[in-house]
Amino acid sequence: MKLRTFSDVNMKDAVRQVRAALGETALILSERVTVNGVEVVAATDVPDPEAVVSDAIRNERLCGHAGTEPPSADMDLKTSDFNTPTDVSDYTAPTTLKESLLWHRIPEILVEDLTTATLSVSISKLVRFGSFSFSPGKSPLALVGPPGSGKTLSVAKLATRLVLAGNTPLVITTDRECGGGIDQLAIHTRRLGIPLLAAHDIKTLKRALNQRRNGQPVLIDTASVNPYSADTHAVLTELTSSTRAQLCLTVPAGHDTEESADIAEIFGKARTRMMIATRMDQARRIGNVVTAAACGLVLTEAGISDATVGGLVRLTPRILASRLAKRGDPPVADDAPSEQALSATDQGQSFESDLPTQQIKNRANLTHRHPVASLVQRATHPAALSAM
Known part of the structure; x- marks a missing residue:
């Protein structure tokens, strides 16, 4: 395998160089920002x-x-075959495994379910796993969550993945805060060589969506919302009804388990169906990720580094089990996965399937333990995106 370096003013043009010189099967291994633009390292499949x-x-x-x-x-x-960790819980005594799960701050009610079989198998029964589908004409993907939960960086990572795969996305932000997500995302989109559209309300958001061409993927970085605000439910439901977007909650690893469950329940009631676990590389204890997903959200990917290339990877029961069976510092992220490994996650499952019976039971138990006031019964006033 031969490595070659390509430089250009932005990522999109650099990728064009790669495709022209090495063909469509070339692998993008890394990228970095330079004084004159970006530098991309790519590899050919032709053996040396x-x-x-x-x-x-x-x-x-x-x-x-x-x-x-x-x-x-x-x-x-495949690269993923070598990077997939072994389910160490296969060789872990039940007592030790239970101690590890409690160390990760997983509620005892879930620990009982997770220790009845091999950990990866138990996790797959407790939590639904899925992947994003960016095939032509799919619904827009809108990332939602509280302030600082990793929405903007996750959008940048997904946009980078799509550009590297030759599938240029339409990127929209509803954040109006100066120095906030809009400025950060603008830096990433400029480097990628794609425009960033800003929408301040439903009207301008619809106008931005009209810029979509040939069914290209649409990524929406929404403004942060306070989960406990009376208007949150109305804002999120109006977002989905007006744009038909699929909502994906960003949940930072390492946060309080019960708080994460409360937030997952609130967003779930507002038509949020998916979840990204962010900052998995910055947290020792990740029990809140499992607890939030057990509330009914489809667990998709995990943030494993701040890098936009390879910094977001698909989560599987085996990967999650490997983390939960161990205590201590989070593992250091390996080299970024290949473009082929990343693009494989684009063929995702439908998120419209019903919840398994066991998951409904677990969700009911969690709701009982973490009561959430019914937002539907509150006197909310639709504030469109002007409240975001």
Whole structure:
């Protein structure tokens, strides 16, 4: 595999250079901002002759025993196969596992469910996992959440992933705070070479959505909302009814477990169906991620670094089980996954399926433990996006 470096004024033009020089199958390995724009490191799938010789020698050494053969070149080897952690809970005593789950601040009512089988299997029964679909014509994806929950950076990561995959998104922000998300997101979109549209109310948001071309993906970075404000439910439901967007809650890892459950319940009542776990690399205890997802949200991806390339990866039961079975510092993020591994998450499942019976039971238990006042019964006044 040969590495080549490409430089241009923005990411979009740099990727064009990569495709022209190396073809559509080229892998984007990294990117960084330079004085004159951006620099992209890409790799070709054409093997280096010296590397082929080295591999042959290595295979001969590895296969010195009778009856063994070197790995076939036709084997389907994916980066994700090597990066997927082993479910260490398979070899963890139940008592030790229970202690680890409690250390992560998972409520005892859920610990009982998570220790009845292998941890990854128990997690898959408790929480639904899914991935985003950015196929043509799909509904816009709007990231929502409290202040500082990681919405803007997550939008930047998703936009970067799409640009690298040659699927330019339409990026919209409803944040009007100077020095806030709009300025941060503008830096990222300029680097990517794509426009950033600002919408201040439902009317301007609809006007921005009319800029969508050929069913391209739409990412909406919404302004922060106070989960406990009387207008929050009205603002979020009006957002979905006016734009038909799918709402995705950003939940920072390491926050209070019960508070995260309360917030997940509130946003769930306001038609939020998905969830991204942010700052997984900055938290030792991640029990709040499981607890929030167990309230009925589809767990999609996790923020594992501040890098826009590879800083957001798909969460699976095995990855989550690996973290929960251990105590201590969060793992250091590995090298960014390949473009192919990232784009594989774009073929996601539908989020319209019903909740499993066990999950409904768990959600009811959590709601009982974490009572949330009915927002529907409050005298709310639709404030459109002017309240955001």
